[in-house]
Amino acid sequence: MRRTESHIKKVEDLDAQVLDSLYNSAKSILNTCEKNDLSAVLFTSINDAEGTLTAATHIGYILTQLKKKILVINMDLNNPEHLGKYFERNHDETLIDVVTKSSYLSESIQQTQYENYDIINLGKTDEQYFLEILNTKDIKSKLNPLKNYYDAVLIIGPEAKYFEHYSNIFELADGTVTVSKDKTSNYKVLKRHIDKLGLFNIVSFGIIRNSK
Secondary structure, three states: OEOOOOOOOOOOOOOHHHHHHHHHHHHHHHHHHHHHOOOEEEEEEOOOHHHHHHHHHHHHHHHHHOOOOEEEEEOOOOOOOHHHHOOOOOOOOOHHHHHOOOOOHHHHOEEOOEOOEEEEOOOOOOHHHHHHHHHHOOHHHHHHHHHHHOOEEEEEOOOHHHOOOOHHHHHHOOEEEEEEEOOOOOHHHHHHHHHHHHHHOOEEEEEEEEOO
């Protein structure tokens, strides 16, 4: 359900076919989170940043239709304005803006046009400054109060090849979903990426294959 009509800029509607195809995945994620008391789920891929955005945003919407309050956070430096594809914003504060001046990550939360569905945009910055923020601003502690307020926090991470630099992002999550292109994924690379998850002691929700 929409909160308002678009009043900031034209955004794309969520894809009904994608919503249908991801319903079972969303239910599985919800059931596992509730069973194991998990609240933050990282979405990443080895070769499909667009598919990661699609999966996270559409699953988030499905969860709102299941009466859950959802926050999506974009942590993909290569696509810092990714969420603008689907969501209107009610202000311009980003994660980068807020963590440099405040202890409250909540100041970067933006309401979207959908009820019970909020987002945090990363904001544009360079790699060196982003690494400094990840290493010094204790985003994990700032995120914890939000995990208590929302039923689920979905984090959009960078593609796997960048995680050597951004491993702190793994530490924000309780579980992770790996998005894969059906015909172009390298199985060995995909398996190596999933194996890495064990190093961070987080639950793998498995693979969502994007056939688009």
